[in-house]
Amino acid sequence: MTVRRAAAQGYLLKSLHPASFHEYLRSLLIEDATLPRELGYQILKQFVTESIPHGEQPILSVMETAVLRNLCRGFKIEEIADRLVIPENKVKLILNDILFKLKLTNRTQLVTYATDNGIFMSKVSLQ
Incomplete structure (x- = not known):
């Protein structure tokens, strides 16, 4: 019996620009996924706004x-x-x-x- 493990390989936002989306999906396929700047901004935005009193x-x-x-x-x-x-x-x-x-x-x-x-x-x- 072969056990396959499934895990998330990335994170996408619905508001991600289509060109960035395509680039990100392509990088996932070749297992060289880097986080697009636009996506990183969206993810980190919440943490930055929370850290400022x-x-x-x-x-x-x-x-x-x-x-x-x-x-x-x-x-x-x-x-x-x-x-x-x-x-x-x-x-x-x-x-x-x-x-x-x-x-x-x-x-x-x-x-x-x-x-x-x-x-x-x-x-x-x-x-």
């Missing part, structure tokens, strides 16, 4: 603050990368990490957050 804002690193301030000054990703001497992909990752930390969805919200919380102060003063 109510009413407290997450602390941004020096690099995250620098990227955010440059974004607020109106620089594009390529320009921020040049100014901070880091690859463009790193700037994109940092922006995504900041959005995730602050539970925001877009760059406009980031700029508003930075202005409202004193991370960036515009030189223009409306009196």
Whole structure:
């Protein structure tokens, strides 16, 4: 008698983008499954939001603050990368990490957050 063991080999969300879904299924078939970034974000999102005490804002690193301030000054990703001497992909990752930390969805919200919380102060003063 042969005993077969069945176990879960992965985790999928209904909201996973179709391209990511296809890539993930293919990696399961070749037994080289890596967790897609989108899926990892969805899984870890709950743990990050639970770890921040109510009413407290997450602390941004020096690099995250620098990227955010440059974004607020109106620089594009390529320009921020040049100014901070880091690859463009790193700037994109940092922006995504900041959005995730602050539970925001877009760059406009980031700029508003930075202005409202004193991370960036515009030189223009409306009196």
